[in-house]
Amino acid sequence: MTSKVGTPINAENGGVITKKDLVRMFWRSLPMEFSWHYERQMHMGFEFMVGPALKKIYKDDPEGLKEALHRNLEFFNCTAHVTPFIGGITLAMEEMNRANDDFDASSINAVKAALMGPLSGIGDSLILGTLRVLAVGIGTSLAIKGNILGPILFFLIFNIPTFILRYVCAIKGYELGANYLEKVQASGLMEKFMLAAAILGVMVIGGMTNELVVAKTVLKIGSGKSATQIQSVLDGIMPGLLPLAATAIYYKLLQKKTNVILMIIGTAIFGIICAQFGILAA
DSSP, X not given: OOOOTTSBXXXXXXXXXXXXXXXXXXXXXXXXXXXXXXXXXXXXXXXXXXXXXXXXXTTTOHHHHHHHHHHTTSOBOOOGGGHHHHHHHHHHHHHHHHHOTTOOTHHHHHHHHHHHHHHHHHHIIIIIIIIHHHHHHHHHHHHTTTOTHHHHHHHHHHHHHHHHHHHHHHHHHHHHHHHHHHHHHHHTOHHHHHHHHHHHHHHHHHHHHHHHOOOOBOOEESSGGGOEEHHHHHHHHOTTHHHHXXXXXXXXXXXXXXXXXXHHHHHHHHHHHHHHTTOBOO
């Protein structure tokens, strides 16, 4: 699936995305972490990256564009240097959603969530844990001797491979997404694929809940050395039970359109009270 810069890559199936669009997405992936917060993390950066391509896909469908923009503002967190790969697959799926009225649009976020964990594991290990450390080691070894090549080499060793990676991820992510999804749809396995992606996505988000939400109680049953820690009992039932319960409460509050500012203030007050009376661990 190759094409000239201005020719749609997947033109035979009604696609409108060109190599120029993917190159633009590559450049717009650079400020991925310029806007980041704890509620949805990198979602605005992801939206900025794919926004122009979404406008092209839904050029004659304002309502579809609105839904796509809203859909791609869901929680997103991944190693920034490999996000164009997810962006490419997302655009391929958005094209399928635009062309097929029976396409399950919720599967787009399910696939994104399913890819975040594995790609972050690879990206964090190879890019941040290996390449960056190597670049820093070489750069600082020269810089501490007053050699101007220190910062220059650090800049080149780290950025040249990551720029190439971003570019390749943008192109191959779209090509893989378009090719693979077409084959899945043609074979009649699309429903099973979407169900599997949804299950995997829920598992990834569920695992992140235990890592990102911290809630532990210091309450005990009994006194002295024979006292039983309630936290150990809860961990015996299911590790991460309190974080899961806390997440469920916030999920329900958000479903009821509760003001986020009130939730933050309420959480702060609740935390202060629990810390004061020794209910939750600080």
